[in-house]
Amino acid sequence: MQTHAVDHPLVAHKLTTLRDERTDSPTFRRLADELVTLLAYEATRDVRVAPATVATPVATAQGVQLTAPKPLVVPILRAGLGMLDGMTRLLPTAEVGFLGMVRDEGSLQAETYATRLPDDLSGRQCYVLDPMLATGGTLAAAIKLLLDRGADDVTALCLLAAPEGLDHLAKAFEGTGAPIRVVTAAIDDRLDGNGYIIPGLGDAGDRLYGVV
Numbered sequence: 001m002q003t004h005a006v007d008h009p010l011v012a013h014k015l016t017t018l019r020d021e022r023t024d025s026p027t028f029r030r031l032a033d034e035l036v037t038l039l040a041y042e043a044t045r046d047v048r049v050a051p052a053t054v055a056t057p058v059a060t061a062q063g064v065q066l067t068a069p070k071p072l073v074v075p076i077l078r079a080g081l082g083m084l085d086g087m088t089r090l091l092p093t094a095e096v097g098f099l100g101m102v103r104d105e106g107s108l109q110a111e112t113y114a115t116r117l118p119d120d121l122s123g124r125q126c127y128v129l130d131p132m133l134a135t136g137g138t139l140a141a142a143i144k145l146l147l148d149r150g151a152d153d154v155t156a157l158c159l160l161a162a163p164e165g166l167d168h169l170a171k172a173f174e175g176t177g178a179p180i181r182v183v184t185a186a187i188d189d190r191l192d193g194n195g196y197i198i199p200g201l202g203d204a205g206d207r208l209y210g211v212v
């Protein structure tokens with residue numbers, strides 16, 4: 001597994017405001033959206049393209065085009081929904097699948113409550129969106145589901161990752177043939193006793209959409 005923490009002053013600036021407990025929901029949503037577009041630029045570095053030739057008004061130019069099958073973007077509900085627009089802004093032709101997952105706050109185990117994905121993901125590049133990689137249980141279950149359906153390349157975009165979660169993912173997919181990447185705005189210090197990322201930003205879903 002490859003991990004890439006994006007080192008850019010604009011990312012760091014936006015992330016700092018996102019963390020601030022005084023940041024309200026509308027601002028949090030806007031910043032999450034802006035951050036994802038910056039992360040998506042890095043996360044799509046390996047998106048598959050093929051040579052293409054176009055006629056400019058004055059000559060012929062050699063370039064590239066995204067190849068079929070289209071990439072699949074998969075936000076993990078709820079909090080991952082806050083990253084969808086920012087991602088599809090950069091990859092407008094991508095298809096979108098959905099995974100609803102929630103972590104039991106006692107056991108910290110992830111439970112899947114909704115799945116809306118193509119049955120066959122053979123040959124598909126997948127981009128999973130979830131702002132928080134804490135214990136890694138949620139993302140590990142999501143990536144396994146995609147690999148089980150045939151995905152051969154999975155990149156996860158996170159706003160924050162904990163070292164414990166990154167270790168968990170690396171172990172879970174050790175020896176898996178498919179390339180797996182995590183692109184994050186930052187790797188934080190650790191998890192607290194409740195499985196929250198420290199210093200983190202609190203509960204991303206609640207900050208985006210309110211407490212339920």
Ligand SMILES: O=P(O)(O)OC[C@H]1O[C@H](OP(=O)(O)OP(=O)(O)O)[C@H](O)[C@@H]1O
Pocket residue numbers: 076077078079080101102103104108110130131132133134135136137138139165195203204205206
């Ligand atoms: O790495 P883990 O320890 O599995 O935790 C991370 C998960 O927890 C949060 O979701 P939550 O369960 O709060 O659901 P929500 O998005 O509906 O708020 C977050 O968005 C991740 O999906």
Ligand SMILES: O=c1cc[nH]c(=O)[nH]1
Pocket residue numbers: 132134195196197198200201202203204205
């Ligand atoms: O810090 C954390 C950990 C899990 N889920 C969140 O939303 N925040």
Ligand SMILES: [Mg+2]
Pocket residue numbers: 079203204205206
């Ligand atoms: Mg939550």
